[in-house]
Amino acid sequence: MKKACILGSVLSLGLFLNSAQARPLNEVLATKTLNVVTTASNPPHGFLDPGTNTLQGIMVDIAKGIAQHLGVSISFTNVPFAGLIPTLTSGRADLMAAPLFITEERAKVVDFTTPVYGWGEGIIMTADSKQHYPDFESLKGHKIGTLVDSVQYRMLKDMPGTTVSTYQDYPTLLADVRARRIEIGLIDPPSITYQIQSKSIPGLKLDEQYKPQNDWKIGGAVEKGNADLLAAVNKALEQMKQNGELHAILDKWGLSQLMVK
Incomplete structure (x- = not known):
């Protein structure tokens, strides 16, 4: 157990920006590989299946769907929760697919996709x-x-x-x-x-009597300013929503009621 300390305010996270050049969409398509950072610390959103030693979960499935719509293969990097944004902003990943809430503070550091699902x-x-x-x-x-x-x-x-x-x-x-x-x-x-x-x-x-004061949303994220890749990922998410893929993924994990309409 660690006493409360925050690993990276927006200012400290900002130090990771520009440490490496984000791969634009044309490079992702040329290499035919989407590099995705996620975390295995938050089932059912992301976890390591001990039986198969593979990453599983909602955001893993969503990332796979995005890669399929882009026509590329996928490569995952698994990091602790606190390492998600630094891994993305350092250029070691093209896309973050993890249960990280979309907030104004984080949006100063990364560009979020359209929201997929959420809760308080x-x-x-x-x-x-x-x-x-x-x-x-x-x-x-x-x-x-x-x-x-x-x-x-x-x-x-x-x-x-x-x-x-x-x-x-x-x-x-x-x-x-x-x-x-x-x-x-x-x-x-x-x-x-x-x-x-x-x-x-x-x-x-x-505690069933607790009334949350927030209604957070989750989506993916790309490095700040990577506009073409963000647009392509958002297009893939919209196609997945329209054809029922997103609903099927959330329903598989028992959370279809949390999908953003």
């Missing part, structure tokens, strides 16, 4: 907890865990009298909630529900 924040706690947290202000003064460099962390970091611990992944966060090293986690409900169900994790529950 949620609360995870021990199953025997009698306390409820009806809104964000009710979290004040508690010991809370969240992912490092996440939008949830940015919500919490300036809350007075609150102890915030950050984690590289949700399994570690959930373990600390179960062990009562933290009281609650401020999390992405789809990710947590999937992990609890798929791994049969006992002793945890979502």
Whole structure:
């Protein structure tokens, strides 16, 4: 467990800009390969299947669909959550396909695609907890865990009298909630529900009384100013929406209700 620290404000992330030239669309098409950065730390959006040792998940499937529409093969780079934007802005990837919310702050550093799906924040706690947290202000003064460099962390970091611990992944966060090293986690409900169900994790529950104050959206992203590639990816996403591919991908993972119309 690490004390709250943010790995890269917009200013520090900006240092990665221009460190390498982004590959334009014509180069991607010429090499017939789309280099994609993702993270295996957030099932069902992205994870490493232990049986096949391959990347799986919603954003992985979406990236594969985009590559197919562009007529190219795909090459994935798996990094920790905090490494997604630096990998993209350093030119080591053409496209980011990961559960990273579209925010104004991040949009100063990368160019996001049109949004695909989204949700608001949620609360995870021990199953025997009698306390409820009806809104964000009710979290004040508690010991809370969240992912490092996440939008949830940015919500919490300036809350007075609150102890915030950050984690590289949700399994570690959930373990600390179960062990009562933290009281609650401020999390992405789809990710947590999937992990609890798929791994049969006992002793945890979502606070159904909590009302999120946000409605974040997820899409892909390209390096800032890579306009032709962004337009091509957005065209592919629109085609996937129109022909039902996007709905089928989200439905496969049980989240079709979260698709942006």
